[in-house]
Structures are given as C-alpha cells and as structure tokens.
Amino acid sequence: MSHEPARRLLARRLIVVTGKGGTGKTTVATSLALGGARAGQRVLLVEVGRDEQCPRLLGSDSQPVGYAGRVVSTGITCMKIDPFEALTEYLGIQLGVTSVVRTVVENTAFRQMMNAAPGWRALITLGKIWHLEQMTDTDGRPLHDLIVVDAPATGHGVTFLDAPRVAVAAVRAGPLRRNAERVEALIRDPERCVLLPVALAEELPVMETAELVSRLTEQTGVCIDRVVVNRVSPDPLPSGISELEDHLRRIEPPPDACFPDPRILADCAKWATSRHALNQHHLAAIRRRTGLPIVPLPQLSGGAGRIQDLERLIEPLTGIET
C-alpha cells in the first residue's frame, strides 16, 4: 500500500459497505463487525436487503433477527431494516398514535401505492440508520460504538445514498425535508460516516467501482478513503521458479510414474499464474482509476462459511491482531 488511509476504519461510527453483487460485501461487513467486537466495541450490524445473511455467517440459528434485532454474537447485534417497519415507526414518532399508523400502513391500497412509489425506501432506511446513530445509553454514551451497514448492491447503492439529496431537492418544506437534511449531514460528515466499496480484482467490478467512487463522491459528498478488493489470489509460485508451466510441459514421465499427468499439472500451473497476473493487473487498474489506497483481502480457500474464516479477514481489513 502506498500510504496509510487517513483514519482508522473502526474509528468511524458508521461504515456503509457496498459493492457489486457477488463481490462478498456481506462477508466484509460481517468481518468488520467481528473486528469491532473483538476490539471491545458495541457493534450493530444492519442488513438492508431481502434476506438475512449476516446472522447465518455469525453462526446463529435460522430464527430471523428482524427489525427488532438480536444479539447474535459477543458484542454484535444484528438487525434487518424493512422499509415498511421503519415507516411505521417513523410515522408513529411523528404522529404519536401508533394504532392509527398501523391501520394506515397495513391498508392494502396504501401498500400497493408504496410498493410502486420510488425513492422512499432508501430515505426511510437511512432515516432509521440516522436514528440508530443518535441513540444513547443511560450514561449518555452512544448505544452503538460502531454501525456497519450491508448496503444494497452497486447501482442500487448510488440511488440508496443519493436519496436524501434528491428528497431535499424535491420537497420544499416540512418534516420530511428536515429529516432528509439531517440524514444528508450524517452522510457528508467524514468524521462519522465512511463508505467502503468492495470490489474484485476483475474487469467489470473494477470499472464499476471506479464509476461508483466518482459518482458518489460527486453526488453525495460521502467520504470514501479506501477500496477493499476481495478474493485476491496469492502468488502461486515461490520466487526463483518462473515458467513452471513450460518445465512441466517438457516432462517425459517415466513408465512407472505415480505423479499425475504432467499436462494436467501444466494446465493448473498456467491457470494459477495467469489468474494471478490478471488479478495484479486489475489491482493496479483500480488503484490508478480511483487514486485511493487499496485493501486487498485473501481468497479464503473454503469460502466464507465459518466464523474462523471471517476472522482471517479482520486483520487485513482493520489492522487489528486477532
């Protein structure tokens, strides 16, 4: 890495993790939450999508954590923000009459309209996150030292964070505008909030991440100070052995050979070296195109199915020893 990022990642109150589908942003978000918890922080891990994945990664049973949330691992509370739940809560706070609000929100026609209406999901979800960020315990300290949000995939991600700005532009006055302004202020505050893009060292994710970084910085003013590149393949060959493939192709196996077909070994060597070279090429491209420090994460050999696997990502992600 050419230079250290300006601030430690875990010093932020709010980390919004985003990335193209399939980049492993949920894995990264969950590892960050684990890192925070290991460092003694009270962590809230928020999911925004349709399915709950984080609790499962943390080894929790299949019982959903839902909007109310639940502690699923030492120091980590998981929750899923459903926009309709958030809307009910918000209207309840605004109007003070929960029963009326329930009737309204559960009205079929109202649902139908809201199902199709644009923009409000992101706004209400971010409003809820703002509210969570403001919450304090009885001693007046923040209730959550760290809030990690597993945000919608790139593309949707731009729309997601841009919602408050659009709302401020579209709504002239009133509580909705005030709320949008508060959320916007949180997003634009580099001391409190950072966006963490997750990419892969592959062509399309690199291009999309570069685009995401410039669009989000321009449109929303959110702080982006590093890019995580997930599943970087290690250098397959020890130093001093280049052209392993060629050496393998030249082999004439003895008649009693008990090692595998050298052509197969050569194919595998070629795969590993070209894959690594391609990875390095794309790493250089994303560094050049974003101008940001890159945080490379290793490929986990067995996937990211267990807590121990996630723990291996904490150190490279945050610099905390585990």
Next chain:
Amino acid sequence: MTRDEFFQKTLGEARIAVCVGCGGVGKTTVSAALGLAAARRGRNTLILTIDPARRLADSLGIGELGNQPRPIPSSALSQFGVPPNVKLSAMMLDMKRTFDDLITRFASSPEARDRILSNTLYQHASETLAGSVEYSAMEKVYELYEGGEFDLIVLDTPPSQHALDFLEAPQRLVDFLDSRIIRLLVHPALSAGRIGLRLFQRGAQRALQTIERVTGLGFLEDVSEFLLAFEGMSGDFRKRAQRVESLLTGPEASFVLVTGPAEDSVAQSVQFLDRLENFRVPLHGILVNRIHDWPGSSNALPTVLEETPLALEQLTAALAHGAGADFPAEEAARAAFGVAKRYAEIVRRDEASTSVLRKRTEEIGRYWGRIPEFAADVHNLAGLAQVADRMVLPEENRGAPTPHRPGEEPDA
C-alpha cells in the same frame, strides 16, 4: 432437453431470447456470445443490453452503443463464421429515454405529456419508479420485434439482486398505475355509493392526510399531479403490457437462466425454478457460467492428486532432467502439486455448489449447460466466439488439441 434441442429452440427458432439471472454472473457476455452464435446460424440478430459498461461495445468492435441498433462490420464477423449476408447488431437501452417515449406515446394529450415529463417527481423518479427499468426493456423488445428487422433479439435483462425481479417488475408497474388509490385520486366520483369502497376511501383519505402531515406542504401536490397526469394512460399501458406478456410467454420466446457457481447465485436460481410455474415463461435451459473444469474433459472430477514422497521424488527428478543445475526442482515439484491441489479444490467446490441446481434442472427436463471460466477476460469477438463455441459445440467438435485447458486464453 439436449444441447442441440436447446440451442435449436433458442438460437434457431425463437424470435426473442431472454437472458435472466442475478448480477455478477457474466450475463452480458453470455448474451453477446448467444447473439454471435445465432448470427453464425444465419439469423439476423440484435443484442440488446442495459449494461452501461463500454466493454460490450469494445468486445464487439464498435465504438459506442446507443439507443439505436448498430451493426457490427461484416468484415469483422466473417472470420468468425458469420455468413456474409447476415447482420449482427447491438444496442444499449437508454432507460430514461425509452420511458419518456412511452409517456409521449400513451399520454392522453400533449398537455398531459408535458405535465408528466416536467413533474419534479417524475424527473427524479422515473428510473427508480418500481418496474420502470424492466418495463422499458420489455417495451423496447416488443417495439423491435414488431419492427421485424431482426430474426432474433437477445435481451440481456437489467442487473438485479434477484433474477425474479425482472419478471415481477412490469406487473408492479401496472398494479401501481391501476391501483385503487390512483383511481380514487383521479376519479373519486366513480367510487361513491359503494360501501366497500367508501370504507376504503376513508382509509385512503386518512392515509393521505397522514402523509401530508408528515411530509409537509407541496409534496403531496406533486404526487397527485404526477398521478393525475397518468390519467388515461393506465388502460393503454395495460393492453400494451398484456401484449408484451403474451409475446414473452408464447412460443416465439425462449428464456435462458444464466447463473454462476457461487452459492448465492445457485440459491437464487433454485428459487427461480421453484417459482417458474407462476410466471409461465418458456425457460428451456440453464447456463452455468464461469465454472471451473478439470483439464481433460468437462464434467470430469479431479484425478487423484496424492503428494506421496515417491510422487514428489519422481516429479522432482523429471523436472530436474533437462533443466539447469541451479533449477530448484524440488520446490518446483511442490509448487506444481500446490497449484494443482488448489485448482482441484475449486473444481470440487463448483461441482458441490452447483449439483443441487443441476439435478433440479434435469428433473424438470431442462437443458443444463456449462461455460468454463477462462483465464483472461473476454475482450473481443475472438473471445466471444470462443465462449460461443464452448456453449454450442459438442466437446468432440471444438477443434482444440485437448478438449479443455483451464489456462487457455479466450482471445489468443
């Protein structure tokens, strides 16, 4: 369904081939390769994508994709087996413009059109209006189909978290335009006198008052103006949507589910198959893209890779033979075993993650096809041609010295 039957249906007979699948599986590349394969069969083909990345334009060798079909020079195509009189074109869907065109076409009057197009909400929201992107894509396909210029249109559907989104979205849009709340706003008089609706209206009024109190002045005005402007559109919209739907569920369409070996793509694809009956779309096959094949033959599982002391010793000796005296043969032998074991692990992992989907696909009699992971990105027509070969040709006809090598560069 066999390989030949599947590709005969999808590339040889269909007028519309729809590639669905979740994001990140290489749907755009597969769509382009399908388009090329169809052109090779002599069909005038259009690849319609919504992917704003320049990569497709680059790999097809055309400067830029626009909202109009752009033909790929036949000089470039002929070397990849496309007959000289056959056209292959590509275009990128400009969603905002397609939706604007739609409003222009269906608005009840020029005034209504201008009211919609200049509405603050519409300007901010038309791209995020539920289903509008997906609807626009279908709408464009229908328009091009009616135009008759192409024998086949390959549609690369919008990237969504869930493959099902594409099929559900247009209905959501029609529901929205048809919803009672809009009808109440537009024609409150129509619903008077019917008890059920009156009761509902009270609920709706309360809902609207609630929104007004919370959102503040002006917002609701914009909303109702936006909705009012759609007056008269919803009927035509629905008729149009029904025609689009019958095209997509009829014999002229073929759906291809593109997936990858990652667990979440597989899980979503299984979910897609589970709910397939609800949508009645003619899904004939599943293509699993970027799956790792063991060298020698696709579908073969890794051969035994036991790093016994004898095997290591023999490989070391074989590597040392013919290499310089300073060549670290033992280290090289260990490295060779190392990379082979890693690759074998990935092949087994892909096999394990996809097997449930493969079984399910075979159970319901659909075609299951593999497109192997290439070591390099697909950058040009030669790369696409190679992907097309891997998809369409049976293993023995691919003409490569070995049936498959994982390190092979698609754009060699």
